[in-house]
Amino acid sequence: MTRKNIVIILIFALLLVLPLVANGLNNSFLINMGTQFVIYALAAISLDLVLGYGAMVSFGHAAFFGLGGYVVGIVAYHMGMGETVFGWAGSESALVMWPLAMLAAALTGLVMGFLSLRTSGVQFIMITLAFAQMLYFVLVGLVTYGGDDGMSVTSRNLIPGVNMDDPSIFYYVCLALMTLWVVLCRRIVNSPFGMVLRGFQQNERRNVNLGYAPMRYKLTAFVISAAGAGLAGALWANYALYVSPDMASWLKSGTLMAMIVLGGMGTIYGSILGAAVYLGLEQALTAWTENWMLFLGPVLILVVLFSKRGLFGWLAGRNSHD
């Protein structure tokens, strides 16, 4: 049992017992916070896949988050008007809607990634930002769906036999999906495909000379990552019962990056901690002062300047980044 495994088991144990504790304390606020952690963690883990393992600094991942949310929101809007999408009967089923949100995000990621990966470095950061801004303004322009103000989502998607309106049960659904995504991402980064991807991060020229074409590997990772962020967006729409263009704003992309760095980049698990720390700090500091950014800003700067391994690296020790 290494120190790292203990930390990982502790993280998941805490996440598992959280609703029990919250129900014991009769504190529904705690479950809501937990659900937020888990959903943001899902998005941050997805971003970590390209950022921490593929060295692709995407400044546009909020676009996929927003897109996933809007897929759920728009379909729910038409359901409310008595229409189904393409006449499908399952337009309120989570098992149809969530994969659809992932598919929409993945396809957008395919186009965006294919175009963006022609550039690198600063240009890559900026072009992903530009694409995300384009989507943001498209969402603002959707006057039918609330435009700038966003719109409320009438009800949560359904899973047969599961009461999605119960906060604890919805929390466990999100947690299960996040855990599945963590397992999948760990499998990916430790697979031969993941090794090639990490090779590009270390030394692109060496990898190219070994015969690996960058585009195919990087684009695949980008699309998987987009799908994950899209799923997180769909879950968020279900949790908050509200979607708005803010979900796709550039500050949201920055927030996701900040979560990864606070938690520890290139570790997958770190993103869970990072999401919890970021949202926890936000909650704690807003309760204390309106200008909570006055403290979050310096924390972020200090972590970047002095502690590259982040919280997970600090807890799990030397082998956190494998």
Add this chain to the structure above:
Amino acid sequence: MYLFLEQAMNGLQYSALLFLLSAGLTLIFGIMNVVNLAHGSFYMVGAFCAASAVAITGSFTVAILASIVGAGVYGLIVERLIISRLYHRDHLDQVLATLGVIFFTNALVTLVFGRSPPFVAIPPLLSGAVPLAPGFSYPLMRLAFIGAGVLVAVGLWLLISRTRVGMLVRAGADDAEIVDALGINIRRLFMLVFTLGALLCGFAGVMAAPLLAVEIGMGEKVLITTFVVIVVGGVGSVRGALLGSILVGMTDSFGRAYIPIWMSQLLPPEYSSSVSSSLVSASIYILMAVVLLVKPRGLIPAQR
């Protein structure tokens, strides 16, 4: 025809604002290889300093001084404390640390100046309009803004092409390591360039204060556009920043005027307003994407 003239002038004025912001940023980008998201914060600090200077003294001249000094000093502090530690880090670290600076600055400015700063009136000397063509007159303040942009462009050109510091700046943009190896104190050059960029931001802030809303978050809005300018123009070259500013300013200005007209002719009315408002806002990003796809390094890149 008047619509065309007016949009051309508005485009020029917007270009001047973008140039004031992007000239410094592109040098920071090109010479130090630092992605500085906090550049827009200096612009905001400048505008807020100007607003409170006007409220206290009532003089626009004092406001100009206050904004330049305020933004310059804040820029210098940020450079010494944070940016100077980031020169050899990767872009991700720079993005995140300067994102932290944005968060901090927004909260700090709220704390010091309050959420809604005093309204800045157009100074009497620059109020009124000037006839430019028969039947077409244009506000003097906006003309002064364009003039300020032209002056700064000429001044920067003289500084960069005719002085020793400018020579070092050009050399630094080409290859900073060689300049360092030749015995030039490159860190001091970086500090100078960074502070100069912040000064220009402060100046942009005071000029924009009577025309645009002075508010928290004004820096980020214009910052992203400034990045578009730099990427379109090519990182590290002031000429590129000038070309990019004009292209982006004009695209935005004419897009705002003509896209709704074209769309209402092309599309049925229930879609046209929503499509055109999206297209108007996204037009500069579309411009950037097209430029990057054709010339991934921008139109006039500085480096080899």
